[in-house]
Amino acid sequence: MTSKESFLQGQILLIDKPYEWSSFQALNAVKWAIRKKFDLNKKFKIGHAGTLDPLATGLLVICTGKFTKKIPELQGQIKEYTGTIKLGATTPSYDLETELDQTYPTSHITEEGIREILPKFIGKIEQRPPLFSALKKNGKRLYEYAREGKQVEIKSRTVEILTFEITRFDMPEVDFRVICSKGTYIRSLAHDFGKALNSGGHLTKLRRTKIGDFNVSKAVTPEVFRQNLEGNG
Secondary structure (H helix, E strand, C coil): CCCHHHHHHCCEEEEEECCCCCHHHHHHHHHHHHHHHHCCCCCCCEEECCCCCCCCEEEEEEEEHHHHHHHHHHHCCCEEEEEEEEECEECCCCCCCCCCCEECCCCCCCHHHHHHHHHHHCEEEEECCCCCCCCEECCEEHHHHHHCCCCCCCCCEEEEEEEEEEEEEECCEEEEEEEECCCCCHHHHHHHHHHHCCCCEEEEEEEEEEECCEEHHHCECHHHHHHHHHCCC
16 A cells, blocks of 8 residues: 555555665655655654664665654564674774774684584673764764774673574685674674684674564565655556
8 A cells, every 4th residue: 555645644664775875865765755756745754663784785664654653662673684704804893894904813713613602692692882883972973983083982781692593604704694682783793703713703794684573575675665656656
């Protein structure tokens, strides 16, 4: 149902966020497509339930109209991700946003050794968010401090990892699947995983595949959403 009234009453839209798009850009593209189609004013309510980093792809749940009230509930849902960790090197952002800062040996790492340390990351764990993140400290986002080269103390937080499995072992890369609680940073998981192997690690690929019962297999890109909307009526 894609009538003006349905968007105002409330819809949940499943968007597949493209690589290098911010979550805000994806949301904006959807918002403008709806506003243009139905000639809606700026007061049209729309929001998303959980930011994805620009270098990540995958599921962005967007709520419109009265359904924006559901956003806090949706943000608290369990999430699933797949991706790739490259071992043997670290970056300040824990992913490819920044250049390599240190390299480490990897010749000692075996598939068996990896499987032995996986249980350390299952259950409730303490995790320190990356300095390059949108979390705020003293009213300023952490990545702003990071880009100024300033050191700030970041407190660790408790998150819950329900599943952490390695789906491909091809040194120096490993592919993984993670099911986790709200607030989990997969970049931090990649960094800590490398450290636990007496090496280094950083995230080179990330895709969010599920939020609660919503699956990326049912999602469309912002461009396809716009095309579908324009072709409707």
